Amino acid sequence: MCNTLQLVRALKDHGEDFQWYPTTTEIIETIKNDLEEHLNKGASILDCGSGDGRVLNALTKGKKYAIEKARPLLDALDKNIFVVGTEFKAQTLIDKKVDMVFSNPPYSEFQHWSAKIIKEANSAYIYLVIPSRWIDSLEIKEAIALREAETKVLGSFDFSNAERQARAKVDIVRITLKYRGGHSCNRPKTDPFDIWFDEYFKIDIKKESQPEYDRQRQTKVSLNESLKNELVSGDDLVIILEKMYQKDLAELIKLYRSLSDVNPELLRELDINLKSVKESLSHKIENLKDRYWNELFDNLSVITDKLTTGSRKALLSTLTAHTHVDFSVSNAHAVVSWVVKNANAYFDKQLITLVEKMTEKANIQLYKSNQRTFRDEDWLYTRRPNELERYHLDYRIILHRMGGIITNHWDYCGANKLSEISTNFINDICTIATNLNYDTEGLQRAGNFEWESNSQNIFEFRDRTTGDLVNLFVVRAFKNGNLHIKFNPMFICRLNVEFGRLKGWLKSPKEAEQEMGIDAESALYSFNSNLQLTASNTLALDFDKAA
Numbered sequence: 001m002c003n004t005l006q007l008v009r010a011l012k013d014h015g016e017d018f019q020w021y022p023t024t025t026e027i028i029e030t031i032k033n034d035l036e037e038h039l040n041k042g043a044s045i046l047d048c049g050s051g052d053g054r055v056l057n058a059l060t061k062g063k064k065y066a067i068e069k070a071r072p073l074l075d076a077l078d079k080n081i082f083v084v085g086t087e088f089k090a091q092t093l094i095d096k097k098v099d100m101v102f103s104n105p106p107y108s109e110f111q112h113w114s115a116k117i118i119k120e121a122n123s124a125y126i127y128l129v130i131p132s133r134w135i136d137s138l139e140i141k142e143a144i145a146l147r148e149a150e151t152k153v154l155g156s157f158d159f160s161n162a163e164r165q166a167r168a169k170v171d172i173v174r175i176t177l178k179y180r181g182g183h184s185c186n187r188p189k190t191d192p193f194d195i196w197f198d199e200y201f202k203i204d205i206k207k208e209s210q211p212e213y214d215r216q217r218q219t220k221v222s223l224n225e226s227l228k229n230e231l232v233s234g235d236d237l238v239i240i241l242e243k244m245y246q247k248d249l250a251e252l253i254k255l256y257r258s259l260s261d262v263n264p265e266l267l268r269e270l271d272i273n274l275k276s277v278k279e280s281l282s283h284k285i286e287n288l289k290d291r292y293w294n295e296l297f298d299n300l301s302v303i304t305d306k307l308t309t310g311s312r313k314a315l316l317s318t319l320t321a322h323t324h325v326d327f328s329v330s331n332a333h334a335v336v337s338w339v340v341k342n343a344n345a346y347f348d349k350q351l352i353t354l355v356e357k358m359t360e361k362a363n364i365q366l367y368k369s370n371q372r373t374f375r376d377e378d379w380l381y382t383r384r385p386n387e388l389e390r391y392h393l394d395y396r397i398i399l400h401r402m403g404g405i406i407t408n409h410w411d412y413c414g415a416n417k418l419s420e421i422s423t424n425f426i427n428d429i430c431t432i433a434t435n436l437n438y439d440t441e442g443l444q445r446a447g448n449f450e451w452e453s454n455s456q457n458i459f460e461f462r463d464r465t466t467g468d469l470v471n472l473f474v475v476r477a478f479k480n481g482n483l484h485i486k487f488n489p490m491f492i493c494r495l496n497v498e499f500g501r502l503k504g505w506l507k508s509p510k511e512a513e514q515e516m517g518i519d520a521e522s523a524l525y526s527f528n529s530n531l532q533l534t535a536s537n538t539l540a541l542d543f544d545k546a547a
Contacts, residue, residue, distance in 0.1 A: 022051055022052070022054060023051075023054065023055050023104045023129060024157065024159065026157060027104075027129055027157055027170075027172060028054070028055055028058045028059070030154055030155050030157075030172055031055075031059065031102070031127050031154070031172060032058060032059055034127075034154050034174060035059060035100065035125075035127070038124075038125060039099050039100060039124070039125070040062075041060065041061045041062070042060070042061055042062035043059075043060050043062050043098075043099040043100055044060070044062050044063040044064075044065070044098040044099045044100075045059055045060050045062070045063075045064060045065065045098060045099065045100045045101070045102060046065040046066070046067070046084070046093070046096055046098045046100075046101045046102070046123070047064075047065070047066050047067070047068075047101075047102045047103065048067045048088055048093075048101065048102070048103040048105065048113065048117060049067065049068060049088060049103055049104060049105055049106070049113070050066035050067065050068045050073070050077070050081070051068065051073055051104075052073050052076040052077065053066060053076070053077040053078055053081045055102055055104070056081055056102075057078060057081075059100075059102070062099075063082070063098075064078075064080060064081045064082065065081070065082050065083075065084045065096065065098060066081050066082070066083050066084065067083070067084060067085040067086065067088050067091055068083065068086065068334075069086040069087050069088070069330065074086075074334055074337055075337070077338075077341075078341075079338070079341035079342050079344075079345065081338075082338055083331075083334035083335060083337065083338055084096055084325045084331075085325060085326060085331055085334075086328070086330035086331050086333075086334050087328075087330060088113065088116075089112075089116075090326065090328065091325075091326055092120060092326060093116070093117065093120035093121050093122065093192070094120050094122055094192045095122070095282075095285070095286060095289075096122060096325075097122045097123070098122070098123050099123055099124055099125070100123050100124065100125045100126070100127065101117055101121040101123045101125075101126045101127075102126075102127045102128075103117055103126075103127075103128055103129070104128075104129040105128070105129075105130065107130070107131055107168055107170075110130045110131055110134065111134070111137045111139045111140060112139070114128055114130055114134065114137070114139075114140050114143070115137075115139045115140050115142070115143040116143075118140065118143035118144055118146075118147055118149065118175060119143045119146060119147065119192060120192045121177065121188075121192060122188065122192050123177060123188070124176070124177060124178035124188070125174060125175065125176055125177065125178070126149075126174070126175040126177065127172065127173070127174055127175075128172070128173045128175065129157075129170050129171075129172055129173075130170060130171060130173060131168055131169065131170055131171075132156060132169050132170060132171050134171065134173065144175065146190070147175075147177055147188070147190050147192075148190055149175050149176060149177050150175070150176040151173055151174070151175050151176075152173070152174045152176075153171045153172065153173055153174075154171075154172040154173070154174055155171070155172050156169065156170070156171050156172075157169075157170055157171075157172070158170065177190075237296075237299055238296065238329050238332045238333075239329060241292055241295060241296060241327065241332075242327060242328050242329050242332070244292070245288070245289075245292045245327040245328075248288055249285070249288060252281070252284055252285065252288065256277070256281050289325060289326065289327060290320070292327040293319070293320070293325070293327060293335075294320065296327075296332060296335075297316055297319055297320075300336070300339065303339055303340070303343050303533070304316075305431070305434075306343070306347065306431060306434060306435050306531060307343070307346055307347075307350065307431065308350040308353070308354065308424075308427075308428040308431050308432065309424040309427065309428055310350065310353070310428075311346040311347075311349070311350045314346070315339070315342065315343065315346055318342075319335070319339070340533045343533055344532050344533055347435055347530060347531050347532065348502050348530060350428070350431075350432065351432055351435070351495070351498055351499060351502060351530055352499060352502055352503065354428055354429065354432050354495075355393060355495065355496075355499040357399075357425070358393055358397055358399060359388070359391070359393075360397070360398070360399065360400065362397075362398060363393055363394055363397040363398065363399075364391045364392065364393060364394065365391060365392055365393075365394055366390060366391050367390040367391065367392070367500075367505070367515040367516065368514065368515050368516075368517065369390065369515060370389070370390040370391065372387070372388075389503070389505065390500075390505045390515070392496035392499065392500065392516055393487075393492055393495070393496055393499075394492075395486065395487045395488075395489050395492045396484075396485070396486050396487075397484075397485050397487075398482060398483070398484050398485075399482060399483040399484075399485070400481065400482055401481050401482075402421060402422055402425060402481060402482065402483045403418070403419030403420065403421035403422035403423075403425075403481055403483075404418075404419060404422060404453075404477045404478050404479060404480060404481040404482055404483060405417065405418060405419070405451055405452070405453050405477050405478060405479045406418070406419045407479050417451055418446055418449075418451040418477055419481075422446070422477060422483060423446040423447060424446075425483075426445075426446040426459070426475060426483075427445050427446050427447075429459075429473065429485075430443075430445060430459060430472075432495065433461065433472055433491060434531075435530055435531035436491070436494050436495065436498065436529050436530060436531075437529060437531075438461040438472060438491060439461055439462040439463075439464055440459075440460075440461050440462070440472065441462075443459070443460055443461065443462065443469075444457075444458075444459050444460065451477055453477065453478050453479045454476055454478060455476065456474050456475065456476050457474070457475050457476075458471055458474050459471075459472045459473050459474070459475065460472055461488075461491075470488070471488055472487075472488050472491055473485055473486060473487045473488060473491065474486045490522065493516075493518055493522050493526055494522075494525070494526040494529055496516060496526075497509075497512045497516070497518075497523060497526035497527055497529075498526065498527075498528075498529060498530045500512060500515070500516075501527060501528065502530070506527070508527070509523040509524040509526075509527040510523070512526065512527055
């Protein structure tokens with residue numbers, strides 16, 4: 001992480017110095033001590049104007065969410081901090097349910113920021129670091145009254161000795177939104193969505209005792225089809241998605257606002273329930289966001305194509321759990337930046353997982369410095385010896401109970417077809433090979449072949465120098481569930497070296513050469529060869545042009 005002076009310099013160079021004055025250690029410790037009395041260490045926190053993420057990292061071991069628009073600060077955020085928005089004024093906080101919201105806002109705009117956070121926060125507590133004159137702000141007072149909130153000043157501080165000095169005198173203000181007792185003690189007294197709805201929609205329905213009403217428009221126009229029509233213009237996918245999202249959102253709001261023009265007596269006569277109308281709108285807005293984020297993720301092939309089956313599921317499930325976020329170009333780039341940071345961890349972990357799946361007694365060779373011996377019973381029942389380490393795979397391997405050829409006619413694959421587990425595993429090998437700089441784009445995957453027991457299928461890569469196709473590995477599948485694989489020697493060498501490096505067994509190419517008996521050139525070319533993306537890649541991500 002860059003130090004404060006370097007970050008400030010980068011902000012000024014990029015023209016993005018939006019009054020970032022890092023929260024001091026003294027202020028953070030005061031909040032942390034108070035927070036420990038109200039929430040556990042695994043609390044979820046949203047920081048509005050998160051800076052470099054130091055407050056989030058200090059206050060919780062739980063889920064961390066950020067709103068930040070300065071790119072140098074976004075790049076400085078740890079990979080465990082998820083960006084849920086960039087431009088604060090354009091975000092809604094209603095759908096970002098967390099335990100606590102924190103903000104040390106730009107002091108020239110602190111009244112607007114504070115009032116917006118107080119009115120919209122979907123949390124039990126709010127902690128604000130704001131100028132001491134907040135007490136005289138009518139805008140903040142009205143927001144506090146609207147939420148029926150309680151306030152407490154935890155202390156007064158200044159930035160005279162801060163890393164970035166300022167003359168501001170500030171208070172730490174804790175705002176309590178939760179109920180004081182009962183089963184709902186951690187829920188806000190006043191639902192922020194109700195406040196937004198009542199301010200924006202002037203619908204007068206007093207009767208709310210009838211069963212829920214949810215009149216949904218049945219418009220099943222495919223987002224995919226709409227995208228195909230829009231992409232003809234040649235615009236960037238993210239820009240098109242933002243335009244379509246804003247249009248759909250505006251139409252949805254317009255539809256519900258039209259209820260404001262209906263005579264209240266008629267609404268009551270029709271037994272339209274205001275509570276259900278609110279719930280319906282909230283649900284539709286949430287679904288609308290999900291649709292557009294899922295479409296973006298589906299087109300992140302530059303990253304998702306480099307993930308194995310398990311990694312792809314894990315990353316996308318994490319993303320979709322966080323994406324009740326307004327869809328915009330700036331938010332999309334912030335989310336993709338988070339994906340890039342986390343994808344690298346998946347790239348490394350999935351390589352280790354793949355090799356460990358192939359670790360069986362007949363498939364491995366121990367490092368030259370490893371003189372351990374293991375008995376046959378240490379390998380029984382698909383287990384591996386507990387102390388097994390410092391080994392590499394042979395270029396010929398036999399995998400038991402990997403699915404093989406399916407003969408059961410009840411299986412979805414039908415007779416004499418490759419099982420799903422084998423299909424995924426073989427495709428995962430191709431993915432790892434791609435990440436190790438083997439060009440397999442557009443070449444065979446497991447689903448391209450007709451599989452017969454003991455019949456070999458060849459998987460190839462494209463030589464980047466000659467353009468020739470070269471064998472990467474050959475697979476034979478069997479009805480007993482086994483797979484026999486013969487690897488290209490250079491590919492298995494590269495895979496083994498990176499496995500050893502990531503496990504911490506190999507510290508240099510020289511150690512790989514000595515331990516595995518490979519030549520110096522192969523060791524040098526293999527060491528540190530697994531794919532790694534950088535923050536700068538987010539600016540050049542090539543989103544698919546076709547949905």
